[in-house]
Amino acid sequence: MTNVIKGFTLMCIAILLIGVFYEQTLVIKNQKIQMKQQFHSDFIALVSLLGDDGLNKVHSAKTSKEPNQMEIYATGLVLQRFLMAYKMKDVWTAEEWEYIEKDVKAAMKGSKLLRSRW
Secondary structure, three states, X not given: OHHHHHHHHHHHHHHHXXXXXXXXXXXXXXXXHHHHHHHHHHHHHHHHHHOOOHHHHHHOOOOOOOOOHHHHHHHHHHHHHHHHHHHXXXXXXXXXXXXXXXXXXXXXXXXXXXXXXO
C-alpha cells in the first residue's frame, strides 16, 4: 500500500513539474514576443523624434548643416537600438536576424552621421 502511495505521489509531482515547465515556456515565449513589439515600437518613436528631414540627414553624407542636439541624441539612440538588437539575438528568428543584420550594415555604411557617432 505504501508503494502505491509513493508511486502516486511521485506521479503527481512529475505531472506538476511538467505543468510548471510548460507554463514557464509559455511565459518565456510571450516575453520574447513582447520584447520584439517593444523594440519595434521604440524604433518607430525614435524615427519620429528625428523629424521630417531627420532620416534624410542620417542617411545623407552630403548634409551641409551640422546635426542639432536632438539629432545627435537620436543617432545615439539608433546606435543603442542596434546594440539592443544584437543583445536580443536569441529572440529573433534566423530570417528576422538576417534582415536586421542587413539593415544595420546598410545604415552604418550609408550614414556618415552614424559612423561619426560610433
